[in-house]
Amino acid sequence: MAGKIPIAKTYKLFIDGAFPRSESGRTFSVNNSEGELIANVSQASRKDFREAVRAARSAQSPWASRTAYNRGQILYRVAEMLESRKPEFLELLKSIGVNNRVATREIEDSIQRLVWYAGWSDKYSQLLGSVNPVSGPYFNFTVPEPTGVVGIIAPTEPAMLGFISRIAPAIVSGNTVVVVSEAQSSLTSVTIAEVLVTSDVPAGVVNILTGDQTDLLPWMVGHLDVNAVDISGISPKTDLTHLEEVASNVKRVVSRSVDEESLELISDFLEMKTVWHPIGR
Amino acid sequence: MANSNSKDGSDLEDFGIEYASAIESTSLVTIKDKYGLFIDGEFVSSSSGKSFETLDPSTENSLSVVTEASSEDVDRAVRAARASYEKYWKKMPGTDRARYLFRIARHLQERAREFAVLETLDGGKPIKESRDVDLPLAAAHFFYHAGWADKLEYAFPQRKLEPHGVVGQIIPWNFPLLMAAWKLAPALACGNTVVLKPAETTPLTALLLAEVIRDVDLPPGVINIVTGAGATGSAIVEHPEVNKLAFTGSTEVGKLIQRSAVKRNLPLTLELGGKAxxxxxxxxxxxxxxxxxxxxxxxxxxxxxxxxxxxxxxxxxxxxxxxxxxxxxxxxxxxxxxxxxxxxxxxxxxxxxxxxxxxxxxxxxxxxxxxxxxxxxxxxxxxxxxxxxxxxxxxxxxxxxxxxxxxxxxxxxxxxxxxxxxxxxxxxxxxxxxxxxxxxxxxxxxxxxxxxxxxxxxxxxxxPASPFGGYKESGFGREGGMQGLGAYLKNSGGRS
CATH class of the missing domain: 3.40.309.10 (Aldehyde Dehydrogenase; Chain A, domain 2)
Incomplete structure (x- = not known):
């Protein structure tokens, strides 16, 4: 009789709005809290990382050129889509060992976080920028701009709230991101990707590589087209030998508590641009 | 030395005019034969006894002999800065820190001509620039940041912030005094104490600034000035008791500093090269x-x-x-x-x-x-x-x-x-x-x-009201304006 045997989801990478397998053909297994196999998840390679950066770079300028209002609407739309898929995320979080009460709270907090950052899209600029009273006949102002392409190490815990807390403050201002998501947390990350593709987030704005932090960190910190890295989600077991390669192109390095919600976090992924023009006749 | 103008002066001779130079007098400036390190409010000698010459690049004549700070000297400076932070600066109300910064600004204005001539002698820049740009801006930076010292909570509403503690600052030779001002003024306004290293080819105006610091009765150890080259800079960068680093200089050296700082999660700002x-x-x-x-x-x-x-x-x-x-x-x-x-x-x-x-x-x-x-x-x-x-x-x-x-x-x-x-x-x-x-x-x-x-x-x-700093490999962090203050403060946890 048809329908008795469940169809399991294949967890793949998320690059440029599509779900490719790793070019390496490798996977890693994710088990549930009872030790039973949930899925074989694609394990991203260096080449996958480069593809993701390429996608993020192409998407960055168009995303930053959207109006702040539009970026805010899209983030709000992501929250709407998450809301409609609450049961799915609840099951997913429970399967990796989060209890019902904590998981329910985590999902609510994740939705709220997106709504909070959505509202910031057309406001942070007024708080962080300025018109500057210079001593001379010049109009002088400072505006924040997105840093560019941001590499993010997503925390393994809390899987869902940690992921949302890292990407929202980066993308709200027009950055694009390449996120590394490890082990059990990769299941929620890839499922969030399914939410993103149905939320009008343009392809390439968020790219997700499931795989090992120690494998992928060197490529992230050494890549010359990555402008900033958020290492808040680094696991204690991850090898940080290559971290100093951030200096290869003077990357901005962000490290904060994994589920922080703050204006400063938006500011971490911004550059301040100051423009001078003479005043005269 | 004759001032060479274009075409051996023929542009003036066309009008029947001879070029007449207008040399600024150096009589205002007294350059000592030898300078010590400025640590804990006093000029002291180095543990190593090493020194180096600083030249007038327009003549190659030696101007003075300057002490080369060893890593032991840097350690002494950092300890002085730490003690001063705990004893005076951390406890001092912003209104009082402001008064010291105002005093420094005024002294710079009063002695501007002397500083300008010394800057030109030690660095080779035209007197009209050191007189009309470097000095007025240096004084303005102290003046601007003096006003912030007791208003920081207005710049960062909803946040509880505190100074880092001891800040290590390394500055270049192109605007020696002005870069010292850009670094020192916001650091002090935000309540930090400092170990500053001027560039090895242009140490003299920073050492004259040390005299000003003494004259305005700034508590000893709030600003320490150690002269030297790359090794002295490295000693500051690597010192475990330095809580924040600020560097202006080449992208090459900036990258080395970032390599060192990132491993220790040490707050850092970099103002590096450009190709505008x-x-x-x-x-x-x-x-x-x-x-x-x-x-x-x-x-x-x-x-x-x-x-x-x-x-x-x-x-x-x-x-x-x-x-x-x-x-x-x-x-x-x-x-x-x-x-x-x-x-x-x-x-x-x-x-x-x-x-x-x-x-x-x-x-x-x-x-x-x-x-x-x-x-x-x-x-x-x-x-x-x-x-x-x-x-x-x-x-x-x-x-x-x-x-x-x-x-x-x-x-x-x-x-x-x-x-x-x-x-x-x-x-x-x-x-x-x-x-x-x-x-x-x-x-x-x-x-x-x-x-x-x-x-x-x-x-x-x-x-000073206009934030300055780079994108990409020109560095990160801003100097000047409200946006420049954040680099010298850290979260003390929670919201106010």
Missing amino acids: PHVIFEDAALDQAIEGVINGIFFNQGHVCCAGSRLLVQESIADNFIDRLQKRIELLRVGNPLDKNTDIGAINSKAQLERIDQLVKAGIEEGAEVFKPSCSLPENGYWYPPTVLTGVQQSHRVAREEIFGPVLVVQTFRTPEEALEKANNTPYGLSAGIWTEKGSLIHWMAERLRAGVIWANTFNKFD
């Missing part, structure tokens, strides 16, 4: 644009991280523009930095002169055409004439590497899109210039140029 595009559109006000380009690249001999070193001129006006530019360059006066008429002074050091010379030669080898005015240069000292390289391709070293000298590299473009593409085709992103009479084009360019400071229809303007 200076974009001239065909509708620009050409006379003003010429002056802007001249100022952009020849100000301070081009020893300026934000110098407009890549001229991008629209093809339709390129020949005319370059012709006019060359005529204007013929009128620049290169020579004695103490002469109030001098436009271009001495190159800061022999090493820098060699680097400029080597890069220009590389440019010529790669196919660039070189223009230099017909001026003569003084025999002694380090000199390089104002130079323009045309026929330069994007791949040439002179189009990509920072020359940090009076050398302008010229490229052309046809459309705004092409100008933008070329302007942003660099790992640097400190500054950029735009000249056009079309307002919407200014904003279109300003929005898309990846640089921290954009000068439109002007160039090389600075102000």
